[in-house]
Every structure is written in C-alpha cells, then in structure tokens.
Amino acid sequence: MTAAPDGPQRTDARGARRSAGASAVLRAVLDEGPIARSTIARRTGQSAAAVTGHTAELLRRGLLRELPETEVRRAVGRPHVPVDLDTGRHVAGALHIAVHHATVALLDLRGNVLVQHEEPHDGLAAEELLARAAEILDDLLLGHAPDRAPLGLGVATGGWVDRESGTVVEHPLLDWRNVPVRDLLAGSTGLAVEVDGHARALVHAERLFGHAKARESVVQLFAGNVVDAAFATGGTVHHGPRSAAGAVAHLPVDDSAEPCRCGRTGCLEATVSEATLARKAAETGLLGQPDFPELLALAASGDSAAVRMFHDRARLIGQAAALLLDVLNPAVLVVVDRSVAQVPGCLPAIRDEVRERSRTCADPAETVVPTSFPGTELATAGGSVLLHGLYENPFGPLLTRFSHAS
Ligand SMILES: [Zn+2]
Known part of the structure; x- marks a missing residue:
C-alpha cells in the first residue's frame, strides 16, 4: 500500500484551517488581551495544543507578545503567562x-x-x-x-x-x-x-475595533462629498460583482430639486453633499464664498442659520437611513458624517426622520449610531x-x- 497523496488541495485545506484558527486567536487577544492561552482556548473552542501552536507562530511574527506572569504559578503544569497584541513592532x-x-x-x-x-x-x-x-x-x-x-x-x-x-x-x-x-x-x-x-x-473598522453590535450585522452610511453605503452580515461584507454594492448616491429624496450629474434632480448625493451645502450657504449670503469647513465651524459655534441648514440636511440623510434600515434590517446603522460629531442636534434629526419613515426600526436611538472613530474616520x-x-x-x-x- 502507498500512503494517501498529500496534494495541493489537501495542503490548501490544512492551510485554511490553520489561518482560521490563528485568526480566531488574534481576534480573541484583540477583544480581551492581555489574556491567558487557556482562556483563548475556551473562547475560541480550540484545543490547548492548537492555541499554543498558533500563539507561538504569532509571537514569532511579532504580532503578539508575552506579558510578565501575573497569576500565582500553579503547583503543577505550565505557568499562566498572558499574551497581548504587540502594538510596538x-x-x-x-x-x-x-x-x-x-x-x-x-x-x-x-x-x-x-x-x-x-x-x-x-x-x-x-x-x-x-x-x-x-x-x-x-x-x-x-x-x-x-x-x-x-x-x-x-x-x-x-x-x-x-x-x-x-x-x-x-x-x-x-x-x-x-x-x-x-x-x-x-x-x-x-x-x-x-x-x-x-x-x-x-x-471592517467597526467590526474589529468599534461598535459591538456591528458584528451581528451593520450598514455604514457615509455622507461627505461622496455619499455611499456598505452592508455586512455575519462575517461577510457584501461586495457584489466587481464590488459595485452600496452605490446610494442617486437614491431619490423628497423635497429636493437639486440637479445631479446623472441628469435627474433630487438625488441623495447631489442634495446632501458638502459641496452643495457650501454653495447654498454662499448663495444665501451666509458665507462670502462656498467653503464647507467654514460652514461647519459656523454651525458648530451655534449660528442658527447654519445649524438649520445642517438639520435640514440631517433629515434628508435620515430618509436614506430609513430606506436602508427597511431593506436590510441591520442590528446597527452607523452614520459617518462630520456634522454628526460637531453640530448638536444632527444625529437626533436623523433619528427623528427614521422614526417617522421606517417600518421596521423600533428604536432609532439604539440602532442609528455615530461612527466609533470621530475625527480619525x-x-x-x-x-x-x-x-x-x-x-x-x-x-x-x-x-x-x-x-x-x-
Ligand atoms: Zn443622480
């Protein structure tokens, strides 16, 4: 008899299992480090031997480091040396x-x-x-x-x-x-x-480093000069063919006659983009020239006309948020928008619009949240x-x- 062949397919399957195991170890340390190997094994459902192997390789690659032993050394067996991410390497x-x-x-x-x-x-x-x-x-x-x-x-x-x-x-x-x-x-x-x-x-950032509920399912709505969205459920971010998913720029919004580059009027991006808001502020004489950072600073300082512009815009963002919530029903919808962090009342205005429009979102205050990375998004x-x-x-x-x- 000859030994079973160990061809490329079998090697690939073993490699995939090995990287899935190491990925679970690294995430457990990200979430709870410093953490003992025995706790990692319990959390990830892997054997002590598998965790020891993955940890050794992650230590060798400089992704993990061992901390000085803090617990009392057990009478028998290996000491409890916790490991943590090595953020310095x-x-x-x-x-x-x-x-x-x-x-x-x-x-x-x-x-x-x-x-x-x-x-x-x-x-x-x-x-x-x-x-x-x-x-x-x-x-x-x-x-x-x-x-x-x-x-x-x-x-x-x-x-x-x-x-x-x-x-x-x-x-x-x-x-x-x-x-x-x-x-x-x-x-x-x-x-x-x-x-x-x-x-x-x-x-990806929310799921790794941010909002805990984002690991169940999450919609990310980005509103800047570009307006777009993304959706993830379980461990998977949806890309679709050629990664074209999430193009909500031309979603029609109510109460807008703003012309769009696509030839229609009232598209979401054309209506709520930072450039449009700055231009409108200049047209109404609120600003000398279209300058979004200046408009944002004016609103942040409490200027009532500037604040009103941002609140009106927040209601429009809320229209898109309500639609995305009804179509995808995520555990959480994260809004990335500079005014949310800087202008009081913008996030409540988005939530109010969601409350009025969404048929599925029972609790906008829990479901519609700001980015976990304000200022560094x-x-x-x-x-x-x-x-x-x-x-x-x-x-x-x-x-x-x-x-x-x-
Ligand atoms: Zn359009």
Whole structure:
C-alpha cells in the first residue's frame, strides 16, 4: 500500500484551517488581551495544543507578545503567562482619498491612529497624487515609526472601487476612471497594498475595533462629498460583482430639486453633499464664498442659520437611513458624517426622520449610531483595509510579502 497523496488541495485545506484558527486567536487577544492561552482556548473552542501552536507562530511574527506572569504559578503544569497584541513592532500604512484632500496615516494593530497628515490635492492627476502620497507615507514612517516594520498600505476612497483588482473603476467627483491604484502604489512604496471602498473599509473598522453590535450585522452610511453605503452580515461584507454594492448616491429624496450629474434632480448625493451645502450657504449670503469647513465651524459655534441648514440636511440623510434600515434590517446603522460629531442636534434629526419613515426600526436611538472613530474616520478607513486582511489571515500574503521584501 502507498500512503494517501498529500496534494495541493489537501495542503490548501490544512492551510485554511490553520489561518482560521490563528485568526480566531488574534481576534480573541484583540477583544480581551492581555489574556491567558487557556482562556483563548475556551473562547475560541480550540484545543490547548492548537492555541499554543498558533500563539507561538504569532509571537514569532511579532504580532503578539508575552506579558510578565501575573497569576500565582500553579503547583503543577505550565505557568499562566498572558499574551497581548504587540502594538510596538508593526504599523499599518493608511491612505484615504477624498475629493479635495488625501489623508495619509499610520495605525497600530489595535486600529489606533498614531499620526495623520492631510494633503490638499486639487489639480493633481491620479498618478501625481499617488506619488505624493507615497512620499508622505515614507516621511511618516521615518519620522514617527523608525523602529517599526510596516505591514503594508491600506487605501480607501469613495466611488466604485474593485478590491479584487485594486482599481478605482469610477470616481466621477475625482474624474478617475480605471486607475490601477494598488499596482501604482505597490510600485512606488515597495509595500503590500490593499484597496477598497471607504464605506466597506469602515464596516471592517467597526467590526474589529468599534461598535459591538456591528458584528451581528451593520450598514455604514457615509455622507461627505461622496455619499455611499456598505452592508455586512455575519462575517461577510457584501461586495457584489466587481464590488459595485452600496452605490446610494442617486437614491431619490423628497423635497429636493437639486440637479445631479446623472441628469435627474433630487438625488441623495447631489442634495446632501458638502459641496452643495457650501454653495447654498454662499448663495444665501451666509458665507462670502462656498467653503464647507467654514460652514461647519459656523454651525458648530451655534449660528442658527447654519445649524438649520445642517438639520435640514440631517433629515434628508435620515430618509436614506430609513430606506436602508427597511431593506436590510441591520442590528446597527452607523452614520459617518462630520456634522454628526460637531453640530448638536444632527444625529437626533436623523433619528427623528427614521422614526417617522421606517417600518421596521423600533428604536432609532439604539440602532442609528455615530461612527466609533470621530475625527480619525478617514485614516481609520484606509488602515482598516489592511488590518482587516491581517486579522482574517494573520499568516497571509501581507506579512509574507513584507518579509520577502525586507
Ligand atoms: Zn443622480
């Protein structure tokens, strides 16, 4: 008799089991670290031997560290040495591309933003902007993390992003079409690069580092100059063919005659975008010229006309939120919008609209929540594109590619 063949298929199945086990260990440490190996085994349902094996490999790769023994040494057997994430060894590079500026940042393994830099990019072509972002990332690594190894670079932006090919298929507000972002940045940085849509990226961030209920099911509604959405249930973020899911920009809203680039009027994005609001503020004489940050600051300081504009806009965002809640019925809907954090009354206005319109949402105050990352949502989006991949598969291509390059 000959031994059973151990072909590539069998090796793949074993590799997938091994990375699923390691992923569960790393997430248990993320949630509860410092934590003893025996507790990890209980939490993840794995054998003590399997947890010991995964932990040893994660320690070897510098993702975990052992803490000094704190518990009383047992009379028999191995001591209880807890393990925790090693946040001092690696950093995740992050890039978010908004319509008028790019955010470049570094995050640690817990998703904490260590440093972020905003760079205006009006007038730059895609290739120029990406080259500039690579230079800034280099500066941040040298200046803020000279002793840490970069895990790679995560990139998030609005519009239609195909994660599989690392391409921005279409981003009309940037005037980008089929830009091979991953390949361009991998070439200029020498790092592993992952690209995804920013709403999906923030879903990953909420599920890893944010709202506990997001792990059941979550809708992310992003309202900036780009307006889009993403949905996840169980462990899966929905992409759909070519990652086109979540395009709510042209959802019709009531009481809007705002012309849209699609040729119709009253589309969600055209009506509630930051550019539209700033333009309206200038038209009514509230501002000397259209400037969204200035309008936001005016509202945050309590100017009643500016506040009213944001409250009217919040009701429109609430219309979209109510529809998404009824179609997808998530455990939680996360609103990412700068006014929610800065202008009092915006989140209640969104919830009021949901209360009036939704047929399924019983408790908007519990279900409609602000982002867990106010002020760092863009950096967090970029970094989470990469960190999501790491937590899914800690022994995956990210670290392999990096260790080959170094
Ligand atoms: Zn439209």
